[in-house]
Every structure is written in C-alpha cells, then in structure tokens.
Amino acid sequence: MSAVSHKVDFEQPKDFKFSKENMAKVEKHIAKYPKGRQASAVMALLTLAQEQHDGWIPEAAMEEIARILDMPRVKVFEVATFYTMYNLSPKGKHHIQFCTTTPCWLAGSGEVVRACEKHLGIHLGETTPDGEFHLSDVECLGACVNAPVFQHNGDDFYEDLTPENVVKVLDDIKAGKAKPGSQTGRVKSMGAKGPTTLGEQARKAGIEK
Amino acid sequence: MPKLTIDDIEVTVEPGTSIIQAAEQVGIEIPRFCYHDKLSVPANCRMCLVEVEKSPKPMASCALPCGDGMKVYTQSEKAKQARKNVMEMLLVNHPLDCPICDQGGECDLQDQAVAYGYDRSRYEEEKRAVTNKDLGPLVKTVMTRCIQCTRCVRFGEEIAGVSELGVLNRGEHLEIGTYVEQMVTSELSGNLIDVCPVGALTSKPYAFAARPWELRKTPGIDVLDAVGSNIRIDARGGEVMRILPRLHEDVNEEWISDKTRFAVDGLKNNRLDKCYVRKNGKLQPASWEEAFGAIAAEAKKRTFGAIVGDLADCESIIALKDLMKELGATNLECRQDMAQIDVKHPAGYLFNTTIAGIERADAILLVGTNPRTEAALVNARIRKTWLAKHIKVGVIGQKIDLNYPYKYLGAGPDTLAELSEGKGDFADVLAKAKNPMIILGAGALRRPDGYAITALARKVAEKFNMARDGWNGYNMLHTQASRVGALMLGFVEGDEASWQKVDALYLLGADEMPVENIKPDCFVVYQGHHGEKVAARADVILPGAAYTEKSATYVNTEGRVQNGLQAVFPPGEAREDWQIIVNLAVALGHKLPYATLPQVRARLAEENAAFAKVDEIQPVKWSAFGKAGKCDAKPFGTTVANFYMTDPISRASKTMQACTEAFLNAKPADDEKAVANG
Numbered sequence: 001m002s003a004v005s006h007k008v009d010f011e012q013p014k015d016f017k018f019s020k021e022n023m024a025k026v027e028k029h030i031a032k033y034p035k036g037r038q039a040s041a042v043m044a045l046l047t048l049a050q051e052q053h054d055g056w057i058p059e060a061a062m063e064e065i066a067r068i069l070d071m072p073r074v075k076v077f078e079v080a081t082f083y084t085m086y087n088l089s090p091k092g093k094h095h096i097q098f099c100t101t102t103p104c105w106l107a108g109s110g111e112v113v114r115a116c117e118k119h120l121g122i123h124l125g126e127t128t129p130d131g132e133f134h135l136s137d138v139e140c141l142g143a144c145v146n147a148p149v150f151q152h153n154g155d156d157f158y159e160d161l162t163p164e165n166v167v168k169v170l171d172d173i174k175a176g177k178a179k180p181g182s183q184t185g186r187v188k189s190m191g192a193k194g195p196t197t198l199g200e201q202a203r204k205a206g207i208e209k
Numbered sequence: 210m211p212k213l214t215i216d217d218i219e220v221t222v223e224p225g226t227s228i229i230q231a232a233e234q235v236g237i238e239i240p241r242f243c244y245h246d247k248l249s250v251p252a253n254c255r256m257c258l259v260e261v262e263k264s265p266k267p268m269a270s271c272a273l274p275c276g277d278g279m280k281v282y283t284q285s286e287k288a289k290q291a292r293k294n295v296m297e298m299l300l301v302n303h304p305l306d307c308p309i310c311d312q313g314g315e316c317d318l319q320d321q322a323v324a325y326g327y328d329r330s331r332y333e334e335e336k337r338a339v340t341n342k343d344l345g346p347l348v349k350t351v352m353t354r355c356i357q358c359t360r361c362v363r364f365g366e367e368i369a370g371v372s373e374l375g376v377l378n379r380g381e382h383l384e385i386g387t388y389v390e391q392m393v394t395s396e397l398s399g400n401l402i403d404v405c406p407v408g409a410l411t412s413k414p415y416a417f418a419a420r421p422w423e424l425r426k427t428p429g430i431d432v433l434d435a436v437g438s439n440i441r442i443d444a445r446g447g448e449v450m451r452i453l454p455r456l457h458e459d460v461n462e463e464w465i466s467d468k469t470r471f472a473v474d475g476l477k478n479n480r481l482d483k484c485y486v487r488k489n490g491k492l493q494p495a496s497w498e499e500a501f502g503a504i505a506a507e508a509k510k511r512t513f514g515a516i517v518g519d520l521a522d523c524e525s526i527i528a529l530k531d532l533m534k535e536l537g538a539t540n541l542e543c544r545q546d547m548a549q550i551d552v553k554h555p556a557g558y559l560f561n562t563t564i565a566g567i568e569r570a571d572a573i574l575l576v577g578t579n580p581r582t583e584a585a586l587v588n589a590r591i592r593k594t595w596l597a598k599h600i601k602v603g604v605i606g607q608k609i610d611l612n613y614p615y616k617y618l619g620a621g622p623d624t625l626a627e628l629s630e631g632k633g634d635f636a637d638v639l640a641k642a643k644n645p646m647i648i649l650g651a652g653a654l655r656r657p658d659g660y661a662i663t664a665l666a667r668k669v670a671e672k673f674n675m676a677r678d679g680w681n682g683y684n685m686l687h688t689q690a691s692r693v694g695a696l697m698l699g700f701v702e703g704d705e706a707s708w709q710k711v712d713a714l715y716l717l718g719a720d721e722m723p724v725e726n727i728k729p730d731c732f733v734v735y736q737g738h739h740g741e742k743v744a745a746r747a748d749v750i751l752p753g754a755a756y757t758e759k760s761a762t763y764v765n766t767e768g769r770v771q772n773g774l775q776a777v778f779p780p781g782e783a784r785e786d787w788q789i790i791v792n793l794a795v796a797l798g799h800k801l802p803y804a805t806l807p808q809v810r811a812r813l814a815e816e817n818a819a820f821a822k823v824d825e826i827q828p829v830k831w832s833a834f835g836k837a838g839k840c841d842a843k844p845f846g847t848t849v850a851n852f853y854m855t856d857p858i859s860r861a862s863k864t865m866q867a868c869t870e871a872f873l874n875a876k877p878a879d880d881e882k883a884v885a886n887g
Binding site: 059062072073074075077078081082 | 366389
C-alpha cells in the first residue's frame with residue numbers, strides 16, 4: 001500500500017556525487033540560509049540530484065545530501081517521500097505526466113490517456129520494457145486553458161492533445177523531434193477560435209466603438 | 210502570570226503553560242495522543258480540542274498557551290462533539306483488532322474511544338494497511354494500528370538521540386518508517402513501546418505473554434546499572450512477566466534502559482534454587498542444614514574474607530559485615546573490579562552533581578567513561594542538557610560513540626594532568642563555564658595508579674572551582690548497583706598482606722571475580738542467584754534471591770537510598786539474602802541483632818545515617834581524596850564492552866543475547882525466530 005516500497009525491481013547505484021557545476025549550485029543554495037540552518041536547502045538539493053540523475057533520486061543521492069547538509073538520512077527521506085515531484089524510482093527516458101484533474105478531464109484527458117496506454121502497451125504507473133516511456137497521472141498542471149496537457153520530464157508541456165495527435169507526439173518525442181506547446185497550432189493561450197480581447201467583446205456588444 | 214478559568218475553575222499558571230498542562234494542575238483530564246510531557250508539541254492528533262471563549266473553532270489545548278482572562282471549556286457540547294469527530298477520524302484506518310493486540314487493556318486509543326468516542330462506527334469503506342517494519346529484536350511493529358501521533362519519531366530525536374524513525378509519504382499513504390529498513394540502535398529503544406499510545410509498537414519478547422489485568426504490579430529498583438532506575442515489576446503468579454519504568458523525575462524520569470526492561474527473562478534461566486555442597490570434588494544438592502554444617506565445620510579453622518558482588522542489596526551487605534565481625538574476619542571487599550576507590554571520602558566516590566543536576570551544568574568533562582553504555586539514563590540526561598543549551602562536552606579516554614557532539618581531548622592521564630594545570634582549549638571552556646562538571650569513570654580507576662588519577666581529577670575540580678557552595682561538579686560514575694551502598698557501609702577492609710592470610714572466601718554474588726585469583730586450597734562459600742563460573746568454583750552454594758524477589762535497599766551512584774519491594778518469591782529453596790546470613794550466623798554459634806526487615810534497616814541507619822533518609826540526597830563534605838602520585842601514561846580503558854550483558858541476569862537472558870547478536874555482532878536475526886515473533 002505504501003507509495004514508496006522498499007522492495008523494488010530496479011537497481012540502486014552504489015554511490016552518488018554531485019557534478020562540479022551542480023556542486024557550485026549546492027553551495028549557492030546552502031549560502032541562502034543562516035549558518036546552522038543549512039538543512040533548509042534540502043529541497044533544492046533533491047531537485048538538483050533528480051535533474052542530474054536521469055529524473056529520479058537514488059538512495060545514494062539522499063545519503064549524499066544528508067551528509068552535505070549534516071542532517072539525519074531519514075529527514076531527507078521524509079521530504080523526498082512527501083513531495084510527489086521527487087521520483088524515487090527510475091521513470092524511463094521519457095516521463096510523461098498526464099494531467100487528469102477536472103478541466104483536463106472535461107476536455108477529454110481520459111481518452112488521451114487511454115490512447116497512449118494502447119499505443120505504448122502499458123498502464124499508468126508503468127514503464128515500457130525498452131525503458132523509453134513511463135506514464136503517470138498528476139493533479140492540475142496549471143495549464144487548463146490548453147487542456148488536455150501532459151508534462152514531459154518535468155519540464156515541457158504538450159498541449160491541446162487529442163487521442164489522435166497524442167500518438168504522433170509520443171513517436172516524435174521518441175525520435176527527438178517533438179515540439180512542445182500546443183499541438184493544434186494555436187499560439188500560446190490564445191482563444192481556440194482565434195484571438196479575442198475584451199475590447200473586441202465590448203465592440204461586439206456595442207459598448208465601445 | 211496568566212489567570213484563566215477552565216470549566217469555571219480559576220487557575221493562575223506560569224507564563225507559557227499550555228492549557229492541557231494548566232488543566233492537569235486543577236485535576237481536569239483532557240484526552241490526548243500526540244502530546245507527551247517529555248517531548249515537543251506537534252499538535253497533530255487533535256484529540257485535545259477544547260472550546261475557548263471567543264474562538265470560533267475548537268482549539269488544540271496542548272499547543273495553546275494560557276492567556277490572561279481565557280475561559281476554557283473542556284466539557285461543553287462543542288468540545289465533546291469535536292473530540293467525538295476526531296476520534297471517529299482516528300478510528301477510520303485503525304483496525305479493530307483489540308482482542309489480538311498486546312496493547313489491549315492498557316491502550317490509550319481503546320480507553321479514549323470508550324470515554325470520548327461514538328458508540329458505533331459509520332465507516333463502511335475499506336481500511337488501509339501498512340507494512341510492518343523491522344526495528345530489531347526488542348520492538349514489535351504492527352504499523353496498521355499506528356495513528357501517526359509521531360511520539361516515537363520525537364522520542365528518537367529528542368531523548369534517544371537516534372534519528373532513525375521518520376514520517377514518510379503523505380496523506381493516506383503517510384506512515385512511520387525508517388530510512389531503508391534498519392533497526393533502531395539505541396539503549397533506550399524499549400521506551401518507544403511506552404510512548405506509543407496504541408499497539409503499533411509493542412514489546413517483542415513479551416508478545417502474547419500476558420494481559421495487563423492479570424498482572425500484579427510491584428514498585429522496585431533496578432540493579433543492572435548504578436542509576437537506580439525506578440521500575441514497576443509486573444508479575445503473574447510466581448513469574449516476572451515484564452519490567453516497566455516508574456516515574457522519578459530526579460533519577461530516570463519516565464525512561465529505563467533496554468537492559469533494565471528486557472533482561473527480565475534472565476531471571477528464569479540458570480538459577481540456583483537449592484543448596485549445594487562439594488563432596489568428593491563434586492557439587493551435590495544439599496539441604497540448608499547440610500550446607501550450614503559444611504560451613505560451620507570449616508569456619509573454625511579458617512580465616513574468612515568476604516567479597517560483595519555487583520547486585521547485592523544493602524541489607525545483606527550489612528548482615529555479612531556483621532557476621533564477618535563476629536567471625537573475627539577483617540578482610541572485606543566490594544570492589545571486584547579492583548577499581549581504586551577511596552572508601553573514606555564520600556565526596557570522592559559519589560555522583561555529587563546528581564543526575565537531575567546535570568541539567569544545570571554548562572560544560573562536562575568525561576574521564577575514562579562511556580556514559581552511553583555504563584549508565585544510559587545519565588547519558589540521556591547529558592543529551593537532554595546538550596539539546597537544551599548546546600553545552601560543551603570533552604572526553605578523555607577511549608574515542609566513544611556518543612549521541613551528542615564532543616571534543617576529544619586525549620587518551621590518558623597526561624591530558625588530565627595538562628588540564629589540571631589549566632592548559633589546552635578545554636581548560637578555557639571549563640574556566641568560562643558557570644557550572645562545570647567532571648565525570649570520572651571506572652576506566653580511569655581500574656588500574657594501579659587509580660588513586661593518583663583520582664587526585665588529578667580532584668585537582669581539576671578544584672582548579673575550575675567545581676566544588677563550592679551550591680554546586681558540586683565532581684562525579685564518579687559507577688556501573689554496579691551495590692557499589693555505593695557497600696562503600697557507604699565501609700565494606701572495604703584489610704590490606705594486601707592480610708588478604709594473603711585469607712583461606713576462606715564468602716562471596717555474596719561476586720560473579721565478576723576472576724576465578725583464577727582464588728587459591729586452590731581456599732574454601733569458597735558462594736551466595737547468589739545465578740550459577741556462573743564463580744559459583745561452579747564454590748565449595749558451598751547458598752541460593753539467594755534476585756532483585757525482584759526481595760524487599761531491599763539499594764544506593765545509586767548519586768548516593769540516593771531507595772527501597773524496592775518484593776514482587777515474587779525466590780525459586781525453590783532460595784531465600785532472601787540477609788535472612789540466609791542471619792540464619793547462617795545462628796548455625797555458626799553467633800547471633801546477629803536483628804530478625805525483621807525494619808530491624809536490619811535500623812542497623813543500616815546506625816552504620817551510616819544516610820540510610821535513614823530514603824530517596825534524599827545529602828550533600829557531602831569536600832575532602833582531600835585520592836593520593837597524588839605518578840601516573841602511568843597508558844590510555845584509559847573501557848569498562849562496558851557489551852551494554853546488553855554486564856551481569857549474571859543479563860548474561861542469562863535470551864533477549865539480551867539476541868540484542869548482542871543484532872546490534873553488536875551485526876548478525877541478522879535468524880529467520881525462524883523472526884517468524885515466530887511475528
């Protein structure tokens with residue numbers, strides 16, 4: 001039942017060290033806090049570790065962070081397990097996070113997810129056998145205007161998805177030629193039926209000329 | 210000083226007092242799970258909600274400081290309803306498995322559900338389940354029962370000093386866990402069982418052994434170290450089922466060490482339950498008359514010496530001293546470990562600061578001691594003080610693993626000598642400290658130059674003004690429950706030359722004595738409760754009582770005289786120790802002037818007036834103890850190599866054996882046992 005099971009079917013790397021560039025960032029983060037309060041940097045360091053280590057945080061990294069910040073290991077573990085955006089197991093080369101909260105769901109995220117599951121042959125929470133894709137569902141990504149959306153590797157948003165175009169997007173991602181943003185060609189969050197402004201609405205209503 | 214009313218009772222409290230504490234002062238009970246007197250306040254169980262006038266919502270009384278003019282209602286409709294709802298939420302994911310739960314009958318959740326909850330459940334959905342954790346051979350976990358009060362997490366962090374437990378995940382998945390399946394390695398881990406308000410953490414050795422209402426509860430004193438922890442002995446019939454702590458703010462607060470709690474099964478193994486007499490070179494069972502007869506036959510032609518072991522009670526020590534005097538024997542010894550302790554100067558062998566006094570210290574120097582293994586609760590007090598004030602701790606001796614940071618100063622007497630001349634960094638720390646402390650352990654005394662080292666330590670104490678009116682920072686930390694009592698009763702007599710003449714030994718539980726030091730033709734009487742090496746060497750064995758089986762007096766390392774009561778009868782023909790000695794005296798043609806316990810205790814007080822004042826500490830006069838002299842540069846040794854096995858009782862305990870394997874030898878507990886223990 002536990003969200004993070006210790007019985008896992010992947011291998012934990014034996015050790016973890018921050019890269020030279022990241023180590024500089026680590027020091028910058030620690031310097032933000034008063035002396036003796038270095039543990040406050042734990043979230044920033046976990047994020048750095050996740051970025052450096054293919055999108056997930058191995059145990060060795062948590063131990064390294066505990067050592068750097070001079071805090072008990074379990075305290076790092078508490079933070080890492082509390083926040084869902086820290087991944088404690090490998091999430092494939094492409095981590096696809098579908099928004100399934102109400103606006104996306106009303107706009108058809110359910111069908112989009114099903115199309116992807118069918119295309120990749122896996123369910124939400126699973127990784128493809130070749131390790132390319134991992135599908136998961138998340139709560140609101142804050143891009144409701146362009147619903148439905150998914151997030152790729154915690155970074156790029158792919159918007160205005162349909163069961164049809166999402167399959168192509170996945171293939172493009174795998175081929176390395178996908179373009180983030182709207183998949184229907186709309187510019188940013190412009191209205192789906194063309195640009196609209198309040199002024200235009202006012203003119204239509206005859207309030208303004 | 211805020212003045213407020215709780216349920217219309219007016220109360221004035223210290224500023225900063227929480228409502229739950231104020232309510233306790235006027236005798237109003239507010240239910241709680243997460244709040245614990247000795248731990249920080251997280252206010253996460255919400256069980257202690259009360260109504261406060263002008264507050265639109267019910268307030269958590271554990272986290273709300275009293276304000277002037279507050280009107281608090283703990284029994285109003287709103288407060289009652291709030292508690293009912295909290296209880297209902299707590300029970301949502303709690304399995305109702307009380308009939309198979311070891312906490313049943315002494316469970317806070319059970320009691321409070323009856324007192325403050327609804328009488329039926331409205332919950333029909335599925336309950337969650339949580340995987341159990343392996344916390345080692347002492348603490349059994351059934352994590353599904355956990356209500357996430359986080360007392361165990363806070364206990365680990367704040368008292369035990371091991372941050373191994375944490376709150377993992379969140380929301381419905383929230384659970385208490387450790388970092389990647391590991392055991393809790395602390396000498397105080399058993400207290401997790403006591404702080405857990407439900408049956409999530411229970412005692413593994415005691416699993417399914419008894420129900421609380423079957424147990425007879427007797428107040429006792431622990432003898433497995435020299436702290437003198439106050440304990441409650443729970444017995445069923447003639448069997449001691451478990452040991453629990455009893456509150457004593459000045460000694461053990463409400464904690465006890467794992468050895469104190471879990472060595473109890475050692476009381477059942479390897480016991481001496483009848484007399485033995487050596488006939489034709491072999492120990493054979495005998496009656497009391499035969500045993501006394503065998504001693505009487507030898508007593509006339511031999512010179513006796515007596516040695517008191519580590520677990521002996523004061524009544525038997527004084528009886529033995531009186532008997533030896535009757536026999537004309539002048540060789541008495543209570544320092545089996547040959548520690549050089551000056552018996553004439555109480556100021557030199559007591560823990561003068563007192564255990565509670567540690568909290569006033571601001572710098573502590575540890576010399577030849579590892580308080581963590583020698584006196585886990587003294588160490589807990591040092592940690593508590595460190596946590597509150599970040600005091601400076603310095604260590605001279607072995608590099609030890611303490612659960613607070615310390616400065617390592619050096620290995621042996623040279624460092625101590627430098628310090629006594631005011632040299633080194635730590636000398637500045639001690640000089641600046643208002644209440645500096647020095648704790649001298651047996652590691653510095655069990656060597657030929659022990660007196661010289663004591664003198665050096667005294668010099669340090671005097672140099673940094675540790676002994677003055679209102680503060681005495683000089684301490685000796687003992688590890689044996691009998692030691693201070695025996696010293697106070699003057700159980701050290703005779704010199705090297707007179708000991709050479711001794712050809713008969715009376716050993717009162719002297720199990721730590723090296724058998725090879727006993728001369729082959731020496732006649733040995735062993736009186737004690739466990740059959741170990743020394744008993745096997747004896748010519749006559751008299752079966753005595755263990756600490757749970759006699760009403761007895763013990764003096765802890767502070768010089769605190771405490772009485773424990775008898776919980777069960779000694780096994781077989783074994784008798785209470787002082788009575789054995791009184792009866793033996795009669796068999797030898799002498800009469801000791803006491804026949805009842807009050808009479809022996811009167812005799813104790815006659816020998817040393819301190820015994821008349823139970824549970825009181827009498828400040829002692831500073832005196833010139835120790836003998837200045839040359840010290841060997843050899844580093845100080847350690848005394849307790851294995852915290853879990855230090856005496857005949859813990860050595861006979863299977864639980865302590867399992868702890869030794871799990872925590873010290875780092876062998877995984879064998880799977881069969883793990884399955885049997887759930």
